[in-house]
Amino acid sequence: MTGDFRRSSHCAGLLALLLLAGCGGSSELVTATGTVLLDGEPLAGVVVEFQPVSDTGSTASFGLTGADGRYHLMRTAFESGIAPGEYLVRIYCEAEAGGVDCRDADESRVEIPDRYQTFSELRVTVENRRRNRLDFELTTP
Numbered sequence: 001m002t003g004d005f006r007r008s009s010h011c012a013g014l015l016a017l018l019l020l021a022g023c024g025g026s027s028e029l030v031t032a033t034g035t036v037l038l039d040g041e042p043l044a045g046v047v048v049e050f051q052p053v054s055d056t057g058s059t060a061s062f063g064l065t066g067a068d069g070r071y072h073l074m075r076t077a078f079e080s081g082i083a084p085g086e087y088l089v090r091i092y093c094e095a096e097a098g099g100v101d102c103r104d105a106d107e108s109r110v111e112i113p114d115r116y117q118t119f120s121e122l123r124v125t126v127e128n129r130r131r132n133r134l135d136f137e138l139t140t141p
Helices: 002-021
Strands: 031-038 047-052 061-064 070-072 085-092 122-126 131-133 136-138
Touching (some): 031 047, 085 136
Parallel strands (some): 031 131, 031 136
Antiparallel strands (some): 047 061, 047 085, 085 122
C-alpha cells in the first residue's frame, strides 16, 4: 500500500507541474521596447498602450516613456513583456491618473494628435521572438 501511495503522490506532483507549465505564465511573454518621437523629438512621460486586436486571450501591456522617449512594455506592475500577436497602439498623457503631465522642456503642454490616442491608427505585430523593437515616429498635422 505504501508503494501505491508514493506512486500516486509522484503522479499527482508530476501532473501539477505539467499543468502549471501550460498555464499562460510569463514564459509566453516576449520583451518589447522602443522609442516614441513627436516631430523628431523624444516624447517623455506618455503612456504607450498595446491592446490586442483580436480575441486571442491576450491582455494589454503598457509602458511609460522616459526623458529620452524610450519605453519598456509591462503586462502588470510586476510582470514584464507582452504576448506575441496583433495590437492597436495608443499613445497618450495620463495626468488625470497621477501620471506625468506631458509638458516639454519649456513647460508648454504637449499635444498628441487624436490619431495616436483615442482614435489611434497605429497597429503593430509583436513577433514571437525574444526581443521586439517597436519605435513610433509621430507627427503633428
